[in-house]
Amino acid sequence: MKKLTINQIKKRLTEKPEDTFFLKELESDTRRGVQQLLRSQQKQREYDQELKQQFTNMNTYENSLKKEGYLRIAGIDEVGRGPLAGPVVAASVVLPDDFYLLGLTDSKKLSKQKRENYAAYIHENALAVGIGIATASEIDQHNIYEATKIAMSRALDNINYPCEYLLLDAMKLPVDLPQTSLIQGDSKSISIAAASVVAKVTRDEMMEDxxxxxxxxxxxxxxxxxxxxxxxxxxxxxxxxxxxxxxxxxxxxx
Known part of the structure; x- marks a missing residue:
């Protein structure tokens, strides 16, 4: 049987990356290009597995709260504490049970293009999204810590959704809702990560304006x-x- 060309093999691996029988066949193909494709495929599988594990880990808090009976969980995060200009922007996000977005994490770890793509997906698939801002003058008036709480509270007010529990990144809000404050929460909670991405993209767009x-x-x-x-x-x-x-x-x- 005539051997497939490197391009044909690449196409088949793209279409059926989990075809174990085909992968086994390729192991005996001594062509350098084929072995490079196999190594690349293996690295991609390992990377995909890491992303799946990361996604599972970042759902730990949400899954635990759902077992306790909290079904409408809002993740809240802010961006813009450190700049010398512009507002501090917060977002609150409630995700559905079937939400699935591999690679979603702290917005600072994502490229601009990925953040924008992820933010669009979150807006389209979230149960609710709220945005809150505190202006530069409000930051001067209240200090950055208090202004951050104001922005987060506004994000929660603007979500227009009956939240039952709050997951926040290193903050607590003066509201009558049970809540958990997580240090580096945008790397530990998928809901906070989603809020981090939405807030970052929103603020970047404001600064571009x-x-x-x-x-x-x-x-x-x-x-x-x-x-x-x-x-x-x-x-x-x-x-x-x-x-x-x-x-x-x-x-x-x-």
Missing amino acids: LAEVYPAYRFDNHMGYGTKDHLEALNKHGATKEHRKSFAPVKAIL
Whole structure:
């Protein structure tokens, strides 16, 4: 029987990656290209298995709470505590029981493209999503910690869904709902991770809009963080109304 070409083998592996009989056959094919395909296939299977295990681990808190009778669990997270400009943005997300999105984790560990793809999937498949923001002036008025709680509370208010339990990333909210605060929760809870991604994409879009209003500051490049370019723009042009005037680098310039 005529051997398949490397491209034909690659196509078949793409279409039927779990065909164990075919994989066994390929092990005896001495062509270098075939063995490279097999190694690549093995690495992909191992990576996929890692993602599945990660997804299982990140559902631990949700599954435990559901066994206790809590069915409507909201994950809440924020982004934007550290920047010198722009709002702090929070998101609250309630996921359905059959939610499945391999690779979803802390938004900081994902590429921009993946975050945007994941955020779109979450918006489409979540039971409910709420967004809350606290402006730069509110951060100056209350301090960043209190402003973060304000943004999170607004995200919960805006979800318009009867939540029964809250999972939060390193925060507690003054609301009459049972809740658990998890350190690095966006790497431990799938609901918090979903909120982290939605909040990050939302805030990045806001900063990209502000970049058009204030082009000299290039907010779309650094999202308001204190990069060298941002500090140079601050020194040259002064602070905008979107800058956090209580933050030391901005305060020093003022």
